[in-house]
Amino acid sequence: MQIIYIGNPILREVSKPVEKFDEELGAFVEELTKTMYEEDGVGLAAPQVAVSKRLFVFDDGSGPRVIINPEIIEKGTEEVTMEEGCLSIPGIYANITRPSWVKMRFQDVKGEVNEEVFEGYAGRIVQHEYDHLEGVLFVDYLSPAKKALLRPKLNNIIKGKLAR
């Protein structure tokens, strides 16, 4: 699977719900997970491989997870700042502030509905990946000054990698 970069319009789409929980979905999740590990990522959302579907995989260090059709049903009022990067925005890292935890309702690969609180590193990853399903990238949260500073680097990625 090939990862697409910022500048590709697919990354800006609101992804569509997963409706079929079949073998094809299982195979896709497996491939997506493999790609995440190959690229040394801690999370990978379907839109990042040009598939506009509401699902992502992640591994906060405790093994691979798959999250399908997630909804954020509650979030912490306390916020934390952590450095983020993204496989679709290679070479760019920035401090981003987000709620310290979120409670998500989601489906697993069989279609079973679960609810779970994600905090710490996992909480950070799932919020970043959830954003991908909404067409949001972490650089969208940066101040205009910080964005202006990163603009040349971002433009290089956009110009050089748009074809991917």
Ligand SMILES: [Zn+2]
């Ligand atoms: Zn990302």
